[in-house]
């Protein structure tokens with residue numbers, strides 16, 4: 001059954017910037033009522049204003065820190081209370097960290113990353129899927145990464161969290177196959193956002209990106225909308241990177257070759273995101289202030 005966006009309700013996490021912000025605008029243009037979430041209230045308020053100025057329904061702003069255990073479950077309940085129901089859940093919020101496995105290990109930063117990138121999407125799924133099942137209508141969109149297939153030195157925690165999310169997404173699809181609910185698994189490659197700017201300052205990041213195509217948030221948002229409308233199961237964007245998903249052994253080998261010479265003795269922990277470390281914040285600010 002086709003998923004009707006117009007008149008229905010969506011919760012978008014990580015809506016304060018990048019992919020989530022562009023997607024929230026596209027969903028509003030398609031006629032959806034939205035709850036938009038992130039930690040930065042100013043950025044969410046300005047998005048809400050942009051949507052209203054463009055003629056869309058005023059979104060509900062729900063700030064939440066998804067690195068805190070329990071916040072995702074509460075966010076799900078708040079979204080239902082504010083919107084009446086949630087038909088489309090977009091698990092988009094995510095964060096990166098640069099640092100080798102022996103430096104980052106299972107430190108607080110690594111646990112924060114997993115709480116945000118993996119546990120929170122699962123908690124939101126449990127908070128919202130029962131309502132969708134009851135109505136036998138709805139969709140879950142999980143924004144994973146092509147990094148779920150190709151690890152690289154000094155970015156292993158991010159890739160591991162996305163690999164876990166990708167497998168959880170495909171498991172969810174199997175668990176919902178006797179329903180009309182739709183699961184859309186999105187695997188972006190490099191897309192120009194603040195997060196990509198941060199990735200470039202991780203040793204080896206620029207080198208890996210040099211041979212890859214770059215995408216933009218507006219085109220990705222359009223593809224997600226089309227994926228929802230056509231009930232696409234999964235896609236890689238930019239599409240020329242789909243081979244990475246289909247031939248993972250070769251992709252892993254190619255990344256290993258491309259990252260030869262990266263200084264893996266680097267002792268830094270480079271926490272990303274809007275509350276990340278100095279280097280990440282500088283890279284993010286330079287991206288946001290670009291001409």
Ligand SMILES: NC(=O)c1ccc[n+]([C@@H]2O[C@H](COP(=O)([O-])OP(=O)(O)OC[C@H]3O[C@@H](n4cnc5c(N)ncnc54)[C@H](OP(=O)(O)O)[C@@H]3O)[C@@H](O)[C@H]2O)c1
Nearest residue numbers: 014016017018019038039040066067093094191193195274
């Ligand atoms: N850009 C790429 O090349 C690329 C490639 C593959 C996958 N992805 C994935 O795409 C998604 C969006 O990333 P992006 O590229 O658009 O980067 P971005 O601009 O940095 O957006 C990340 C979003 O996640 C939110 N977020 C981060 N930590 C959070 C926390 N603790 N609690 C609540 N929200 C949090 C941020 O909101 P606040 O800062 O306001 O909290 C922000 O809205 C992520 O899941 C990322 O892993 C991106």
